[in-house]
Amino acid sequence: MRDFDAIIIGTGQAGPPLAGRLAAEGMTVAIIERKHVGGTCVNTGCMPTKALVASAYAAHLARRASDYGLELDGTLRVDMPKVKARSHQVTLNARKNNIEWLQGMERCSLIEGHARFESRNTVRVGEELLRAPRIFVNVGGRAAVPDFPGIDRVPYLTNSSIVLLDRVPAHLVIIGGSYIGLEFAQIYRRFGAEVTVVEKGDRVIGREDPDVSEAIRKILEEEGIRFRTGAECIRLDPHPDGMAVGVDCTEGAPTVIGSDVLLATGRRPNTDDLGVDKAGLEVDERGYIKVQDDLSTTVEGIWALGDCNGKGAFTHTAYNDFEIVAANLLDGEDRRVSDRIPGYALYIDPSLGRVGMTETQAVKAGKKVLVGKRPMSRVGRAIEKGETQGFMKIVADADTRSILGAAILGTGGDEAIHGVLDMMNAGATFDTLRWAVPIHPTVSELWPTVVQEMSPI
Template sequence: MKSFDAIVIGGGQAGPFLAARMVEKGMKVALIERKFLGGTCVNAGCMPTKTLVASARAAHVARSGAVYGVNIPGEIAIDMKVVRSRAEAVTMNARNGLIGWFAGMDGMTVIYGHARFEDPKTVSVNGETLTAPRIFLNVGARPVIPDLPGINDIDYLTSTSIIHLDTLPRHLAVIGGSYIGLEFAQMYRRFGAEVSVIEHGPKLASREDEDISDAIADVLRSEGIDIHTGVSDIAFARSSDGITVATDSARIDASHVLIATGRKPNTDDLGLDAAGVITDKHGYITVDDKLATNVEGIWALGDCNGHGAFTHTSYNDFEIAAANLLDGDDRNLSSRIPAYALYIDPPLGRVGMTEKQARASGRKIMISTRPMSRVGRANERGETKGFMKVIADAETKKILGAAILGIEGDEVIHGIIDAMNAGTTYPALQWSVPIHPTVSELIPTLLGDLKPV
């Protein structure tokens, strides 16, 4: 049996950085990863997909050149092999950077293999037994494959496998109208494929307010994406030239099918029962406000704890754990203000409550909206789709939430994220003097238009 001061299971965006901090403190740490360092973000999520999004946008801009007085003769051709190799290079650079970083750390032992608990202080991997007083789980999540008629008879894609495509689908059917599915839908439409999105719910991006969901649908439809919502029945069958997707309202002749119906935590094969670690009905590991599980000495970080499924929330889990365990601080999960983005183009930046959530809270609220067509930067760039929306507490004057669907919305939202984290009231933020001409300069104007509802 090999003894360590700490064992980290999973090489995503929380565990490895915590392992590095513990090594800096002179601890002996084992980092166990079953496949690739970097987790979903580096290998199958943010980095490769946003690289693909950038290629798709380049194609879209090239096709739109004439609007800006830039004439490009001939048809815009997409070389999917180059597109794929560029995304792969970004992933490999990041992954190899992590490998090199950890290789240079005294006290860090990286082990590739599948770890399972033997008891609360012991795990086995590759036939070896390791023990430590502290064990951190950062095992991530994977795509959910729904039990739909005919699904096992077809070769379907997931968000993990689609990034390796080096040919262009004739017609891509996306099953699921949430964030991952919508990014791939627009991306492949811009590459030149026909695209259909099939969503069970009544709206796309169902987490959002209806006005945001409707605006997202308008953006995608304007680019020629076929959207089907409120679909109750879906079945698949092989056809002579691809896959038939049959719903209660349509029949789609697809060449490829992407299943984008959510993700589930990688907790079902860790031997959590042997350690006594509790999970919820969906398999997420239950944690307290400090990210500790019900078993002393075991913590769960990142996607597997159900408190955010983003790289930035996973990294913040690392920050919380490191601050509390290594720096003598007192940080809590509950103090985190939720924020995220949807990387269609234009992107959606979101923070805090939706209007629906704010109304349900019983607060007296104020709301302001402003179309991107009234933003100078958007007009100058010829990208006026979308709108801004902010929600505030009428009594405390605190900002409760905001959504910016529009050009640079994923960056502009940070001004509001920072204000909310600092506890700044909207009247104080309203007096800031932003730079012209930017999208952010409209935030004080947006706040000045807040009205009770």
């Protein structure tokens, strides 16, 4: 038995910085990782995928060179092994930096192995038992694999395996028309693959407003990506050309033949082999650890952070989980998850930046809603760059004059959304945003104009 002041299970975005804060306060810390240090973001998520997005964007720009008055001789060739090597090196560098950080941290022990609870305050890693009065669960999540008929008869890709692919599929069939699926759809289409997206719902990214969803589909269709929505009874069968994906859509052929299939049907938490029952932890029907608003669990002395608590599925929300726990435990604050304004991005090109409520959600909540909208074709920065797809949109409460949410599907959308996000975090009304004086020429400079164009719906 080894005793510590704190044990952290998992080295995702919340784990290492929390280890740093606890160790700096004089605590002895054990941080445990069963596979790759850095979690999803570093190894199979943000970093490798956004490196692939960058390569795909470069390919897209090269094909459009003549639009900018440039002439390139010859045919563009995608060197997929080199693309993959570049992407993977980004992961390896980040992983190495995290390992060196943790190993060089005073009073912190980085332990390799699979951690399982033995009791409320004891964790087993192999033959070793570790004990601490404070345990922080940061085990993350993985791709969900639905029990489609035939799933055990064909090879399939997930987000973890496709980032290591060193070839371009002849025809990539993606099951799931949400954020992960759409990013990979555009990446591999720009690399030269045929791509078909199969979605059970009647439209892609169904949590977004219909105008956002329809605009994204149109953008991707213009690049040659095919969509099969309303797909029911999805099934997979071996085929001489790869595999057959049964879709049973209301329109079109009942089967799509592809060389490869990517499952992009959601995520599940890594809690099924954690021994949560021995610790007395409660989980919901999907396996997420139940937490209070301060991220404490139903068991005293145990907290759950990151993807495994169901309170956020992003790197930035996991990091904010660390900030909340550290502030409450070490700084005497009273931070809550419910204070967090939700924001995220979809990294297709052009990107979608989103914060707060959608228009649909605001109306459903009974708000007296004002909406302002402006096409990117009327944004000077977008025109100058030759990237005029999409639009900007802001949603506000007519009675309180508070900003309820915003979306920008357009060039730089992932960055430009922060002008609204920061206003919302500061509790400013849309009047404050209206009188901001943003820099020209930028995309963000149009937010005051969009505010002035708001009208009731």
